[in-house]
Amino acid sequence: xxxxxxxxxxxxxxxxxxxxxxxxxxxxxxxxxxxxxxxxxxxxxxxxxxxxxxxxxxxxxxxxxxxxxxxxxxxxxxxxxxxxxxxxxxxxxxxxxxxxxxxxxxxxxxxxxxxxxxxxxxxxxxxxxxxxxxxxxxxxxxxxxxxxxxxxxxxxxxxxxxxxxxxxxxxxxxxxxxxxxxxxxxxxxxxxxxxxxxxxxxxxxxxxxxxxxxxxxxx
Amino acid sequence: xxxxxxxxxxxxxxxxxxxxxxxxxxxxxxxxxxxxxxxxxxxxxxxxxxxxxxxxxxxxxxxxxxxxxxxxxxxxxxxxxxxxxxxxxxxxxxxxxxxxxxxxxxxxxxxxxxxxxxxxxxxxxxxxxxxxxxxxxxxxxxxxxxxxxxxxxxxxxxxxxxxxxxxxxxxxxxxxxxxxxxxxxxxxxxxxxxxxxxxxxxxxxxxxxxxxxxxxxxx
Amino acid sequence: xxxxxxxxxxxxxxxxxxxxxxxxxxxxxxxxxxxxxxxxxxxxxxxxxxxxxxxxxxxxxxxxxxxxxxxxxxxxxxxxxxxxxxxxxxxxxxxxxxxxxxxxxxxxxxxxxxxxxxxxxxxxxxxxxxxxxxxxxxxxxxxxxxxxxxxxxxxxxxxxxxxxxxxxxxxxxxxxxxxxxxxxxxxxxxxx
Amino acid sequence: xxxxxxxxxxxxxxxxxxxxxxxxxxxxxxxxxxxxxxxxxxxxxxxxxxxxxxxxxxxxxxxxxxxxxxxxxxxxxxxxxxxxxxxxxxxxxxxxxxxxxxxxxxxxxxxxxxxxxxxxxxxxxxxxxxxxxxxxxxxxxxxxxxxxxxxxxxxxxxxxxxxxxxxxxxxxxxxxxxxxxxxxxxxxxxxx
Numbered sequence: 061x062x063x064x065x066x067x068x069x070x071x072x073x074x075x076x077x078x079x080x081x082x083x084x085x086x087x088x089x090x091x092x093x094x095x096x097x098x099x100x101x102x103x104x105x106x107x108x109x110x111x112x113x114x115x116x117x118x119x120x121x122x123x124x125x126x127x128x129x130x131x132x133x134x135x136x137x138x139x140x141x142x143x144x145x146x147x148x149x150x151x152x153x154x155x156x157x158x159x160x161x162x163x164x165x166x167x168x169x170x171x172x173x174x175x176x177x178x179x180x181x182x183x184x185x186x187x188x189x190x191x192x193x194x195x196x197x198x199x200x201x202x203x204x205x206x207x208x209x210x211x212x213x214x215x216x217x218x219x220x221x222x223x224x225x226x227x228x229x230x231x232x233x234x235x236x237x238x239x240x241x242x243x244x245x246x247x248x249x250x251x252x253x254x255x256x257x258x259x260x261x262x263x264x265x266x267x268x269x270x271x272x273x274x275x276x277x278x279x
Numbered sequence: 280x281x282x283x284x285x286x287x288x289x290x291x292x293x294x295x296x297x298x299x300x301x302x303x304x305x306x307x308x309x310x311x312x313x314x315x316x317x318x319x320x321x322x323x324x325x326x327x328x329x330x331x332x333x334x335x336x337x338x339x340x341x342x343x344x345x346x347x348x349x350x351x352x353x354x355x356x357x358x359x360x361x362x363x364x365x366x367x368x369x370x371x372x373x374x375x376x377x378x379x380x381x382x383x384x385x386x387x388x389x390x391x392x393x394x395x396x397x398x399x400x401x402x403x404x405x406x407x408x409x410x411x412x413x414x415x416x417x418x419x420x421x422x423x424x425x426x427x428x429x430x431x432x433x434x435x436x437x438x439x440x441x442x443x444x445x446x447x448x449x450x451x452x453x454x455x456x457x458x459x460x461x462x463x464x465x466x467x468x469x470x471x472x473x474x475x476x477x478x479x480x481x482x483x484x485x486x487x488x489x490x491x492x493x494x495x496x497x498x
Numbered sequence: 499x500x501x502x503x504x505x506x507x508x509x510x511x512x513x514x515x516x517x518x519x520x521x522x523x524x525x526x527x528x529x530x531x532x533x534x535x536x537x538x539x540x541x542x543x544x545x546x547x548x549x550x551x552x553x554x555x556x557x558x559x560x561x562x563x564x565x566x567x568x569x570x571x572x573x574x575x576x577x578x579x580x581x582x583x584x585x586x587x588x589x590x591x592x593x594x595x596x597x598x599x600x601x602x603x604x605x606x607x608x609x610x611x612x613x614x615x616x617x618x619x620x621x622x623x624x625x626x627x628x629x630x631x632x633x634x635x636x637x638x639x640x641x642x643x644x645x646x647x648x649x650x651x652x653x654x655x656x657x658x659x660x661x662x663x664x665x666x667x668x669x670x671x672x673x674x675x676x677x678x679x680x681x682x683x684x685x686x687x688x689x690x
Numbered sequence: 691x692x693x694x695x696x697x698x699x700x701x702x703x704x705x706x707x708x709x710x711x712x713x714x715x716x717x718x719x720x721x722x723x724x725x726x727x728x729x730x731x732x733x734x735x736x737x738x739x740x741x742x743x744x745x746x747x748x749x750x751x752x753x754x755x756x757x758x759x760x761x762x763x764x765x766x767x768x769x770x771x772x773x774x775x776x777x778x779x780x781x782x783x784x785x786x787x788x789x790x791x792x793x794x795x796x797x798x799x800x801x802x803x804x805x806x807x808x809x810x811x812x813x814x815x816x817x818x819x820x821x822x823x824x825x826x827x828x829x830x831x832x833x834x835x836x837x838x839x840x841x842x843x844x845x846x847x848x849x850x851x852x853x854x855x856x857x858x859x860x861x862x863x864x865x866x867x868x869x870x871x872x873x874x875x876x877x878x879x880x881x882x
Contacts, residue, residue: 071807077804264829297628
């Protein structure tokens with residue numbers, strides 16, 4: 061979607077602000093916001109792409125005025141409501157309301173440790189050979205889906221070169237909306253900065269994105 | 280610039296909210312915010328393009344979280360500071376501080392009435408004939424100036440057709456940054472919706488923009 | 499905001515950049531005098547007077563100027579005619595450009611992010627929210643006001659108004675029908 | 691936010707979706723255990739061991755995995771080598787993708803709108819703010835992490851470190867140098 065999260069190339073946000081000392085978390089609630097989201101992720105009620113889609117679907121004024129972990133909190137609330145894990149009344153009350161339906165298998169410390177150390181690979185067996193190879197000229201399609209996509213706006217319609225055939229990976233556009241993993245070949249595509257930002261831009265810049273095969277066409 | 284104001288084609292802002300009764304102004308301060316901006320415009324300290332540039336230069340989180348006339352207020356404050364009409368101390372104090380330097384010629388009711396009824400035409404004598412004519416295929420340049428431009432991002436890089444040679448008009452990109460009116464030929468350029476929004480979009484949509492000659496190249 | 503505006507007003511008046519009467523003049527003008535009745539008169543005349551209609555479509559500024567409307571946000575006016583096969587709708591994606599001279603100041607929704615962001619990309623869905631349902635094959639022309647041209651949509655004249663005069667017809671012309679987010683009222687929709 | 695998070699925690703614990711120890715485990719892991727020292731060890735090894743370096747550049751996931759790092763945000767790792775003519779810098783414009791397995795959780799600026807918006811379009815100006823000045827003709831390769839690949843930049847090995855061992859070299863490898871917003875420390879910059 062063309063949401064507030066897709067901000068590559070925007071102007072006006074000001075300088076990069078670097079903290080003099082950089083704590084991992086800035087408050088106890090940030091730790092909890094982080095841990096709750098990571099832990100519930102292990103329960104496999106929704107996937108990471110669906111979570112990202114929910115986060116980027118927040119109205120732009122809200123997205124841009126909420127802190128990083130604040131976005132995790134708001135999105136977690138929304139997901140819990142959407143997936144029936146909590147009711148608005150419960151969020152308001154601050155605890156579970158009767159009748160409490162308990163989950164069958166809680167996320168344990170052992171399960172999260174396993175998730176941290178093993179992760180979850182996104183490559184999948186391929187049903188067909190890749191359409192493109194390194195060196196191929198490709199154009200990122202000009203598409204504007206309202207649903208989740210990982211093709212940033214700044215790349216759409218522009219021509220680049222495949223620099224790596226990454227593998228066959230879970231397709232976030234499908235996975236985010238619950239219609240399956242639908243794995244596709246994934247490529248690293250490099251663009252000349254001038255192709256993206258105009259002839260007057262820095263000629264030494266190259267920008268690479270990862271792009272799934274459905275994002276690309278031959279150029 | 281690629282600021283928050285350039286929002287054509289963005290998603291996530293929600294439905295259009297129509298007020299049941301639509302007052303021209305919603306509070307007394309809105310009336311004053313409107314009138315002060317219009318009146319000071321007559322003083323010719325800055326031009327409308329410079330005002331628009333200042334408004335769209337507000338950081339996106341602020342731009343998107345400020346009401347319409349709220350943006351006029353914030354921008355007027357910024358312009359008054361920038362052009363030395365007021366100091367931060369005066370804005371804080373809420374009145375002029377000594378020594379008060381009075382403007383030579385105040386904006387009077389007669390002057391604003393003249394502005395309202397005569398306006399200020401933007402067409403200028405042309406130094407050369409227009410490069411394009413109705414029916415010509417043109418491409419909006421892929422440019423990303425950090426300064427003011429009226430070429431929206433959604434049109435950049437796309438091909439359309441000139442449907443009208445409007446005239447030779449003040450060039451906002453120059454006028455906004457104080458380097459003169461630099462009038463250029465202005466065209467109405469129409470794009471097929473699918474050219475802008477992809478092959479899956481509504482085939483009955485056509486979108487027209489006004490584009491100055493420097494925004495365009497033959498296609 | 500109230501306090502901040504008061505500060506701006508005090509400073510600009512104390513420093514004599516602006517006379518108080520100038521502010522009253524502006525508020526009075528745009529709150530009371532200039533509004534969509536101007537545009538409605540233009541449309542009604544176009545409906546009854548073929549020569550005026552032709553002039554209006556060829557040179558909006560001059561034709562509308564002949565009725566006494568123009569000036570601020572009205573120096574470069576273009577009329578867009580709706581037909582059974584073409585519907586026009588006006589937006590300003592970059593800010594809030596609007597034909598003040600014929601419609602007055604724009605409503606809140608015209609200046610809002612939802613309208614500005616969506617109208618250029620999905621005008622049908624926007625029109626749907628305004629209750630305007632067009633045939634699937636009607637061409638929708640969106641006009642993004644990126645320069646100082648200002649657009650006035652001439653809606654289609656409703657059926658059953660053959661013998662109506664300009665003044666009566668003007669009653670059917672809603673503001674939204676001149677932006678393109680509405681159509682003209684049918685005679686039976688007129689209250690009273 | 692504090693209250694809202696407390697509500698979420700209470701509900702998820704009361705309904706037994708999550709056991710409290712799972713939260714402690716996560717916080718402990720990412721606050722204390724996994725951080726840029728992991729990545730520094732990878733870089734230092736690549737500096738001293740040509741075979742490892744070759745493997746790292748050919749198959750980052752496997753080579754880094756051989757040192758015990760991988761898992762969450764580290765299942766698909768790619769190493770990017772800086773040279774006198776090419777400088778790499780990593781960003782995630784769409785959210786905040788970052789190689790947790792080798793660098794820990796990202797700093798605030800990496801997740802911020804200024805960094806995300808500007809790095810793909812004007813990396814030199816961003817680098818300037820980080821105090822990194824590159825020759826005008828150095829190619830800058832920006833890597834926007836739009837999929838589940840995670841990038842680790844291998845900065846150039848500083849001069850004057852010929853006889854240093856891996857452990858000593860790792861001290862020179864800053865987190866920023868592995869994102870591309872910094873370079874490795876020179877020996878004389880080491881404190882103590």
